[in-house]
Amino acid sequence: MSRHALITGAGTGIGAAISRQLHSDGCSLSLMGRRLEPLEALAEQLGHSCRVITGDVTDRESVESAFIQASESFGHVEILINCAGIAPTAPFHRIEFSDWQNTMDVNLNGVFHCTQVALGNMKIAGWGRIVTIASTASLKGFPYVSGYCASKHAALGLTRALALETAQQGITVNAVCPGYVDTDIVREAIQEIMTKTGRSEAEALQHFTESNPQGRLIEATEVAASVSWLCSDSAASVTGQAIAIDGGSTA
Ligand SMILES: NC(=O)c1ccc[n+]([C@@H]2O[C@H](COP(=O)([O-])OP(=O)(O)OC[C@H]3O[C@@H](n4cnc5c(N)ncnc54)[C@H](OP(=O)(O)O)[C@@H]3O)[C@@H](O)[C@H]2O)c1
Incomplete structure (x- = not known):
């Protein structure tokens, strides 16, 4: 697959795994992030x-x-991976509106901006792939992450609506919905639980694995493999979908 992919949030975690996968698939990459x-x-x-x-x-x-x-280097963007995201935690009654707004700005409005800017050239080319890294929090609620859940539910709604708008134009629009993935964010959260509660690493890890019927964290490479497939020509009829990579937690 020798296509040009732009990946937001490319430098770390899931975005880096997707970038490695698409690079090994033969894509040219535009790697985007703030740092x-x-x-x-x-x-x-x-x-x-x-x-x-x-x-x-x-x-x-x-x-x-x-x-x-990006287009100066490799021509127009044919594959957009919306991976940039933030996941602040707080009980709902303590959330400052500015923090709520910031979560929406990154997780939802960021998807809006990147997708809208990418779409024009995809329509002209008659081929495009848009994959948003959503979450199981797009599919169900979780306590203490109401802003995250709201933004990820909304990003999935955008995905479904746009898939129908672009269905006749050679463009697919999908969301990948991982459960807890073994990235630095989750490892840091495990350390924080250990520090704050005095729990052991195994006990802290259990907080993240018990919601997964397979009893484990998801590997970022598993998320990347699903993205690779969605970007391939063989997934041309898959659009408007939420692909849960979660060990069955939303089954
Ligand atoms: N880890 C999980 O368990 C999990 C589960 C489900 C879904 N997800 C989703 O997967 C995606 C990646 O998460 P991750 O776990 O890989 O975390 P991560 O390593 O923190 O990745 C987030 C990336 O987004 C970038 N980013 C944040 N704000 C940005 C902005 N305003 N503009 C551009 N880039 C921005 C960050 O880079 P800079 O700070 O340099 O900008 C970072 O590279 C997120 O959308 C997250 O919601 C993660």
């Missing part, structure tokens, strides 16, 4: 066909500039 260092480190590991672009998905001008830079 230069993780993006450059990843590009150095991958070695060729990578462009590093710093940008903020909440800022329309920044997104437009990122797509211009």
